[in-house]
Amino acid sequence: MAKGLLIVLSEPTAGADEDEFNRWYSEEHAPEMIDRGAAVSFRRLRASGIPLAAGIPEPATYVAVYEIEAETAEDVEAIKAQLGRTKHLSRGMSSTLDLASIRAAFYLPVD
Template sequence: MPKKTILHVESGPAGPDVADEYNRWYDEVHIPEMLTIEGVVAARRYAPVDGDPSYIAHYELEGDPRAVMRRLRDAAADGTMHLSDTARTDPPARMVVLELVVERDAASG
């Protein structure tokens, strides 16, 4: 069985004055564009509950994660993926690919 991997992304709006536009872009433009990339099969996005300015997105990856990341870089470079000037650039988005190590739930202990 292939290993499960995710792309973990920490990002946020450039400021409180563009937060609504940033969230609209992320939910209505960015996630749908991400899901058109071969190997990106699902997306989940989390908002902070305590005032932290960072949002988290998890993208489930299928296949070779290095190949998926190459396709993402290509899409950003060729304009297929539209980035927003409402996204924070200082610090820039943090992206890391993670591989599932263990999976449990409360019922299975």
């Protein structure tokens, strides 16, 4: 059972067709993460635009939450190795993804 998470925050490129960005991410990119064995499931969400409190900005418009089978740093290293076996995703990257906007982290359960 998946116990860890990979959380990826991202933005579409300026002027990009957001519908195409979302289609590519949800129908091509995220499913490939599962196909390659890096995750067992994913969910994508869009920021509401409503701040939690004054002075606390939303970090990104889009977030992808991948459930991963990881409980330890060693498990995360194995997932990274799985992803690193090929330099690029076989389904390709989209020009609608702003690569500079990506922020990501693996999260493990707290004992």
